[in-house]
Amino acid sequence: MTTTYPLPMARQPHGVRRVLLDTGYSVSAFPVALAAFVLVVVDLALGIGLSVLIGGVLVLSLGVLIARGVARLERIRIQAMLGREATTPAYLRARPDDGFWRRQLTPLRDPQSWLDVVWSLVGLVTGTIAFALTVAWWAAAGAGLTYWFWLRFLPEREPGDHELAYYLGLGDSDTAASLVQLALGIVALVTLPWVVRFAALLHSSLATVLLSSRAELQQEVARVEGGRDAARMAEAESLRRLERDIHDGPQQRLVRLTMDLGRAKRQMDQDPERAASTIDEALSQARETVAELRSLSRGIAPPLLVDRGLAAALEEMLAQSVVPVESRIDVPPQLPPHVETAVYFVVAEALTNVAKHSGAASASVSVTADGTQGGWVEVRVEDDGVGGAHPAKGLGLAGLRQRLTAVDGTLEVSSPEGGPTVLLARIPR
Numbered sequence: 001m002t003t004t005y006p007l008p009m010a011r012q013p014h015g016v017r018r019v020l021l022d023t024g025y026s027v028s029a030f031p032v033a034l035a036a037f038v039l040v041v042v043d044l045a046l047g048i049g050l051s052v053l054i055g056g057v058l059v060l061s062l063g064v065l066i067a068r069g070v071a072r073l074e075r076i077r078i079q080a081m082l083g084r085e086a087t088t089p090a091y092l093r094a095r096p097d098d099g100f101w102r103r104q105l106t107p108l109r110d111p112q113s114w115l116d117v118v119w120s121l122v123g124l125v126t127g128t129i130a131f132a133l134t135v136a137w138w139a140a141a142g143a144g145l146t147y148w149f150w151l152r153f154l155p156e157r158e159p160g161d162h163e164l165a166y167y168l169g170l171g172d173s174d175t176a177a178s179l180v181q182l183a184l185g186i187v188a189l190v191t192l193p194w195v196v197r198f199a200a201l202l203h204s205s206l207a208t209v210l211l212s213s214r215a216e217l218q219q220e221v222a223r224v225e226g227g228r229d230a231a232r233m234a235e236a237e238s239l240r241r242l243e244r245d246i247h248d249g250p251q252q253r254l255v256r257l258t259m260d261l262g263r264a265k266r267q268m269d270q271d272p273e274r275a276a277s278t279i280d281e282a283l284s285q286a287r288e289t290v291a292e293l294r295s296l297s298r299g300i301a302p303p304l305l306v307d308r309g310l311a312a313a314l315e316e317m318l319a320q321s322v323v324p325v326e327s328r329i330d331v332p333p334q335l336p337p338h339v340e341t342a343v344y345f346v347v348a349e350a351l352t353n354v355a356k357h358s359g360a361a362s363a364s365v366s367v368t369a370d371g372t373q374g375g376w377v378e379v380r381v382e383d384d385g386v387g388g389a390h391p392a393k394g395l396g397l398a399g400l401r402q403r404l405t406a407v408d409g410t411l412e413v414s415s416p417e418g419g420p421t422v423l424l425a426r427i428p429r
Contacts, residue, residue: 019193022200023138025081026130029203032077033120033127036070039063040120057104064107064117071116071211074123078204086208087215112214119210126206130199137188137195144185257285309333310340310367314347318365322355323383326364331377335369339427342407343367343379346425349400350381358385358421369429379425387419397423 043063050056068091075086092110107113260282267275305313311329318325331343347365354363360383369377389397401411408428415421 019196021081021083022193022196023134025077026134026196026199026203028077029123029127030131032070032073033124036067036120037124040067040070040117044117057108061104061107064110064113067116067120068107068113070120074119074207075211078207082200082204084204084208086212089212089215115210115214119207122210123203123207126203130203133199134196137192141185141188141192144181144183144188147181147185254289257282257289260285305340305344310335310343313340313344314365314367317344317348317351321351321363323351323358323360324362325351326362328364328366328368330368332369335377335429338407339377339429342404342409342427343377343425345403346379346400346411346423346427347381349397350379350423353389353397354381354383354385354421357389358383358387358419360385360419360421375429377427377429379423379427381423383419383421385419385421387415387417387421389413389415389421389423400425 040063043059043066047056047058047060047063050059072088075088078084078086089112091112092106260278264275264278264282267278310331311333314327314329318327335343347367351363351365354360363381363383366380367377369375397411397413404411404425404427410426412424413421414424
């Protein structure tokens with residue numbers, strides 16, 4: 001499968017340009033749809049008729065590929081003329097090692113290709129309606145506004161022939177007929193933008209459903225899969241870091257503690273005073289090991305975060321920061337556990353980078369949540385350091401972005417050389 005990708009978006013037009021583009025899109029919809037209908041129907045009919053022969057499959061594949069090309073053209077028209085997004089779905093493609101016949105059958109096995117075929121058939125209906133509405137309204141506006149001019153070139157009316165003004169009780173004069181037609185032309189001109197807009201949306205909405213709706217589903221699936229992979233990678237990285245930290249810290253201290261206690265045991269009978277000194281050193285090692293284990297446990301799930309919530313855990317972290325921090329913590333007491341954990345680690349990683357790499361004299365931390373259900377928690381960390389931070393450079397930002405991806409969050413970093421550095425994370429609630 002290929003990756004879905006959007007076509008370049010045009011700017012949303014307005015005013016007269018909007019009307020002209022809607023008109024061009026609607027008027028061109030009919031000839032484009034008619035050509036697509038004829039080509040695809042003829043090709044598919046020929047392919048079905050020749051299906052008893054080997055060549056019938058090739059003709060069917062060609063018809064499907066023609067429908068793909070028509071679909072591609074329609075997406076371009078929607079984006080270029082209407083300024084709307086029309087994403088191209090991922091089409092099924094043959095693998096490099098597939099044989100000739102499997103390659104030829106690949107388009108026939110792709111669901112999106114058959115949706116393109118359906119569009120080539122039913123697009124003629126909406127294209128005809130859009131074309132008829134647009135041409136009729138432009139004709140009504142043009143004819144009504146200029147009727148007074150070309151009325152003189154019309155042949156004399158036969159006895160019994162009457163203008164619309166006559167049936168409206170305004171008489172049968174040329175002046176009355178011109179005024180009625182002028183009024184109809186003004187009404188058509190005033191309503192023209194809405195009518196051509198409706199015609200364009202009628203045709204393009206069906207096109208979007210058939211030609212781009214699967215792309216949105218594919219993007220959502222890719223996003224979910226990406227988040228799942230990011231969660232696995234973040235978890236694996238956290239476990240590797242924890243294993244390394246335990247090996248380099250508490251494990252070494254415990255080995256030394258074991259050796260000190262063994263030495264104290266041997267010294268107990270021969271030199272009690274030296275044994276007591278060794279035991280004191282062992283106690284000190286034990287206290288340092290416990291403190292280090294507590295520090296490592298905060299990297300898994302900070303006890304204060306679990307016991308008293310996010311606000312209290314953040315306040316304790318900020319109070320222990322090496323760099324002076326001005327803070328604003330405004331979050332609801334009840335947030336999903338994965339959101340609280342993600343926010344905590346964003347602030348922790350950001351402050352760690354500030355302390356280690358920024359050379360900042362001060363920093364500010366803002367953690368806020370909007371009041372809507374299912375909204376966002378926003379974390380903003382800013383420092384007055386030297387700048388130059390970027391996820392590509394490491395500094396923990398790449399891992400942080402990966403952790404946020406796992407919870408559908410986003411990370412933005414602005415850090416020009418010379419500072420300031422601003423880290424902005426948004427996490428859905």
